[in-house]
Amino acid sequence: MAIDIPAIGFGLWKISTDDCATAVYDAIKVGYRHLDSACDYGNEKAVGEGIARAINDGLCNREDLWVTSKLWNTYHAQEHVESALKRTLADLQLEYLDLYLVHFPIALEFVPFDVRYPPEWVHDPVEAMPVMKPSGVPLHETWTGMEAMQALGLAKHIGVCNYNSGLLQDLMSYAKHKPEVLQIESHPYLTQEKLIRLAKHYDLAVTAFSPLGAASYLELDMAEAKESVLASSVVTAIAQRLNKTAAQVVLRWGVQRGTSVIPKSTGVERMRENISLFDFELTDTDMNSISNLNINRRFNDPGDFCEAAFNTFYPIYD
Ligand code: A2P
DSSP states (O other): OOOOOOSBOEEOTTOOHHHHHHHHHHHHHHTOOEEEOOGGGSOHHHHHHHHHHHHHTTSOOGGGOEEEEEEOGGGOSHHHHHHHHHHHHHHHTOSOEEEEEEOOSOOBOOOOTTTOSSOOSOSOTTSSSOOOOBOOOOHHHHHHHHHHHHHHTSEEEEEEESOOHHHHHHHHHHOSSOOOEEEEEOBTTBOOHHHHHHHHHTTOEEEEESTTTTHHHHTTTSSOGGGOGGGOHHHHHHHHHHTOOHHHHHHHHHHHTTOEEOOOOSOHHHHHHHHOOSSOOOOHHHHHHHHTTOOOOOSSOHHHHHHHHHSOOOOOOO
16 A cells, blocks of 8 residues: 555745745645655755744644655765755754655765755856766665665655656665655646556555646746646636636646645645645546646656756756
């Protein structure tokens, strides 16, 4: 049996440090109990403040929360995994994570905390032409480090993000403690059916990031407004029939197909909208017509953005 993650989480990517503590507090107040954090989001201290405030105000206890964070690319060497996780825990003001994930199957040269934290993608940002610096640390070494974190009780569960089927098959061949969660981009324009089927075959729970599709990438110039699945006539017709919003239909499709979803929003109304998915159901026909929107459109592709933003060609998907 795959582990039980709360079906709807609150995504923390791109929430500014100024807004983040309040957003986390509001999200918990609205009813979110699953928070999806990462070192690389640069806001873990503020996430920790939001959690602490919510617990102090009696909105929840630590045990009621599912807190996920992610190991950044520069900490893949076995000797760096523990200090990276401990830094995340200190920032979040927590004793343990519910889930620690390898953020990307991309190993970059180590950057010490006192040089830069979070270190992000390029090795030396002040160079005239900053580039990424691969470290050559193999993923099996990183996984050994992750297993040690689970054994120490610093992370109750461990898993990976952004792995494709080949990497997942390979990981299953050597993992002593099997990964329990796979987090991948998935929405109606990128349904990832084979990868999700493979993950389920291996009993992994699957979390879909960017579950609303293009919305997240408009501000980054990585998508165009016309690519929004929320405007698709298939989705809007279902939403109208059910008297729900397009976002609710798309998120419900994600949950109903057995993935957890982690939409981000800094607006309390949208937070509420995005978590209100359990008073309606999609029919099999609805589910199929939404799944049939798939066009394999990946918005979060290192093969594109690393070259555009970091002067480094670094594809991980074909
Ligand atoms: P905002 O924070 O302004 O609400 P992600 O894909 O990383 O989860 O981000 C979701 C994106 O979609 C954000 O840009 C967010 O913007 C927007 N968004 C969140 N909820 C909704 C919603 N219910 N309807 C439309 N857009 C939404």
